[in-house]
Amino acid sequence: MTIETVGIVGAGQMGNGIAHVFALAGYEVLLNDINADALEKALAVIGKNLDRQVSREKISQADRDAAMARIKTTTKLIELGPTDLVIEAATERETVKQAIFEDLLPHLKPTTILTSNTSSISITRLASRTDRPEKFMGFHFMNPVPVMQLVELIRGIATDKETYETLLAVVDKLGKTAASAEDFPAFIVNRILMPMINEAVYVLYEGVGNVRSIDESLKLGANHPMGPLELADFIGLDTCLAIMNVLHDGLADTKYRPCPLLTKYVEAGWLGRKTGRGFYDYRGEVPVPTR
Numbered sequence: 001m002t003i004e005t006v007g008i009v010g011a012g013q014m015g016n017g018i019a020h021v022f023a024l025a026g027y028e029v030l031l032n033d034i035n036a037d038a039l040e041k042a043l044a045v046i047g048k049n050l051d052r053q054v055s056r057e058k059i060s061q062a063d064r065d066a067a068m069a070r071i072k073t074t075t076k077l078i079e080l081g082p083t084d085l086v087i088e089a090a091t092e093r094e095t096v097k098q099a100i101f102e103d104l105l106p107h108l109k110p111t112t113i114l115t116s117n118t119s120s121i122s123i124t125r126l127a128s129r130t131d132r133p134e135k136f137m138g139f140h141f142m143n144p145v146p147v148m149q150l151v152e153l154i155r156g157i158a159t160d161k162e163t164y165e166t167l168l169a170v171v172d173k174l175g176k177t178a179a180s181a182e183d184f185p186a187f188i189v190n191r192i193l194m195p196m197i198n199e200a201v202y203v204l205y206e207g208v209g210n211v212r213s214i215d216e217s218l219k220l221g222a223n224h225p226m227g228p229l230e231l232a233d234f235i236g237l238d239t240c241l242a243i244m245n246v247l248h249d250g251l252a253d254t255k256y257r258p259c260p261l262l263t264k265y266v267e268a269g270w271l272g273r274k275t276g277r278g279f280y281d282y283r284g285e286v287p288v289p290t291r
């Protein structure tokens with residue numbers, strides 16, 4: 001099946017990055033969010049990130065303008081009905097995702113491939129509540145989407161070969177690399193990455209190190225581009241906690257218990273960069289550790 005038009009649900013940090021890379025690869029993109037301000041903000045962010053690619057000579061000004069022209073926005077979910085591929089990139093909460101699918105399904109054409117950018121929720125369970133489990137897949141992008149090379153492809157138990165092969169071809173056209181993961185909690189990347197971040201929060205909680213020493217240790221001692229606490233702030237502490245809970249519940253192993261300090265930051269609404277405060281305070285000129 002050939003994909004030409006793509007509907008993206010959710011214009012947050014993942015949704016706008018996904019819209020960016022699809023538009024740049026020549027797809028017609030319809031970006032949806034319930035919040036009109038979020039759509040406006042997403043277009044501004046995409047424009048800024050495309051400008052950055054122009055200034056670093058990764059793309060031409062004409063590529064940038066053509067990509068922007070391929071992105072349309074809508075606050076009406078049902079307008080995504082006629083697209084060939086839908087990517088749900090809403091909040092990492094199963095009830096939210098399910099409600100979106102329920103509203104969208106009656107308006108989708110029968111051939112549309114339905115995907116979720118979930119970083120951890122069971123694809124088989126999400127698919128089983130739709131009318132097309134064979135055309136449903138996990139399509140997991142990494143943040144920042146325009147920069148990160150990997151896309152995880154997760155087949156549910158019912159996903160058919162044609163759907164999988166269509167998405168492999170899409171990833172190829174995006175110029176990215178696919179990693180296929182089986183449908184078990186948090187798949188590959190987050191199964192490994194989140195326990196490391198959670199352990200870094202335990203190291204902070206137990207006073208073994210502070211925010212700066214923990215991040216410097218992993219940056220300078222293991223050549224990670226960002227320290228684990230800086231990375232947690234970048235991903236969003238609510239997302240990190242949600243993924244740890246999926247691992248803890250889904251694998252029933254105490255080694256995945258979320259650190260109480262991570263829970264406390266989320267309870268405080270200190271969710272990282274997006275709220276201006278997390279393990280660092282971003283409200284001044286330079287980020288300042290909060291512990």
Ligand code: CAA
Nearest residue numbers: 049052053056119141142143144146147189190225226235
């Ligand atoms: N859009 C377009 N380009 C961007 C960009 C964006 N949003 N953000 C950065 N870039 C580009 C820059 O233009 C720059 O390009 P060049 O190499 O051509 O110069 C390059 O990326 C590097 O950026 P910077 O020089 O500004 O900054 P940096 O060197 O500090 O790199 C980073 C920034 C790429 C984010 C790097 O710190 C990094 O790789 N961090 C780790 C990110 C990571 O681990 N992501 C995965 C998170 S897990 C996940 O997403 C899964 C999940 O489900 C939670």
